[in-house]
Amino acid sequence: MNKFLAFLLFALVTITDGIICVSNLVPDQIRLAFAGDNGVSVGWHTYACPFSSKNPNPNPTVIYGLSPKALYSTSINANSSAYDTRNILKTSWFYSVELPNLYPSTVYYYQILSSSYVSTSAILSFISAPAVGDQSRTVNIATYADMGVDGLVEDIITGKHLFERALGALQKILSSVDFFLHHGDICYADDLVSGVFKTYEEAFDYCQTMMTNITSSRFYMTTVGNHEINCTNAPILNDLCSSDHKNQIPYSNRFHMPSKQSGGYLNSWYSFNYGFVHVISLSCESDFPNAPSGNLIDTITQVNWLKNDLTAVNRVVTPWVIVQCHRPWKGSIPLDDIIEGGFINCPSCQAAFEKILVEYNVDIYLTGHVHWYERICLNGTINTTNYVNPNGPVYLTNGVIGNPEGSSILYQRSSDSCFLSTQPGFGILTLLDPSHAIFTFYGNSNMAILDQIHIIKNR
Ligand SMILES: [Fe+2]
Secondary structure (H helix, E strand, C coil), X not given: CCHHHHHHHHHHCEEECCEEECCCECCEEEEEEECCCCCEEEEEEEECCCCCCCCCCCCCEEEEECCCCCCCEEEECCCCECCCXXXXXXXXXXXXXXXXXXXXXXXXXEEECCCCCECCCCCEEEECCCCCCCCCCCEEEEEECCEECCCHHHHHHHCCCHHHHHHHHHHHHHHHCCEEEECCCEECHHHHHHHCCCCHHHXXXXXXXXXXXXXXXXXXXXXXXXXXXXXXXXXXXXXXXXXXXXXXXXXXXXXXXXXXXXXXXXXXXXXXXXXXXXEEXXXXXXXXXXXXXXXXXXXXHHHXXXXXXXXXXXXXXXXXXXXXXXXXCCCCEEHHHHHCCCCXXXXXXXXXXXXXXXXXXXXXXXXXXXXXXXXXXXXXXCCCCEEECCCCCEXXXXXXXXXXXXXXXXXXXXXXXXXXXXXXXXXXXXXXXXCEEEEEEEECCCCXXXXXXXXXXXX
8 A cells, every 4th residue: 555545544534432434523513602691602513423323522622711822711511412313424413512600791712622533623712791781882783584595496596595695794794793693494404305405404504504604703592483393394305304303303402592591491482681681582483372383381381481581671780672583473464474374474473472572661573484674663653764762662574684485575565564675684783872772774785774773762
């Protein structure tokens, strides 16, 4: 054997504990989330060695610190997870390690350590959340729903590459964003099974890998949408979805939201604070009467949790209260709503949540599911861009950043619709101080401001 071939084999093949790894394994799909007021969750994914389901990293460890040359703190979480991905070649493993007791508003550097089979990550960084109640600086939140990978069919027919264009637009504003709110329908993995010759898992893996530059440097806070529930968009090839592609199992393995720290459940409902903002994330899919996707627990636990969470909010400390949930209950009617018999706009969501949001003076309700951007009028005023002491949450539907299904088609405009756009874009919510916020809807293609409103609350 010549020396080059021998070197090549040595480089490619690692044999440990009887397992052959043909290639070097890496931690990928790295993602950050808040984990309580002073904590951060670092999540990631790694493939197991080919033809093996053995966990390649049984002691997932993150080192971190205040300088890239001083990663002196260590955190370990031995609870790794996997599920049936229907792929005997590559088993996926998912990890989440919490970094506790962080200083507020501080730059931290972190690195995922190597294991027997998996290499270390690059040294990455984030800025921790400000102290709860800190009103000294503006808060910028990127908001949207319904972002997912284009199918091959869509790309050939339209050439749009909506997902990649959306990521390009988000990359341009990344440096000014504190955290992201993605109101459900993340990646559209179940669309791809029937649309593009990619498996559910390949689609999810590609999507999260492409998003890593964003999710490894900013907190990416998600809620569940219908595409994260039951793989129902692949009816013809449904046998490609395993039983573990039901009950939001892939979503719950891939994202780790602060439900534990806020008394919520799985990644379905939870809350967190960021400076003078309190954010609540709900499931519009399950766990209330006549929920579109059934129940994980029952019809009352989530609703009671919402009331208790809102009751506990101190509006002097966190005057702004924002809620994200996947499905809208106000606004214009898309053609899909007629085709699907009224399942787009969600009357059962309205029955479960609206009265509570109004009673507790929630400031903003962020939603998606319909693939356009729409702003609802308030206080009986039309054509205004100034929402001064609105008599209910400012209501924004924001589901048009880019996904394989494209934009929704308008069937009937609502009388309380103040603005509607089907151009691909996303929102930036800027909270200037306890009384003044600006919401801006940007177009992906040229970052043009397509809509902008001021929200004024006299506290
Ligand atoms: Fe949806």
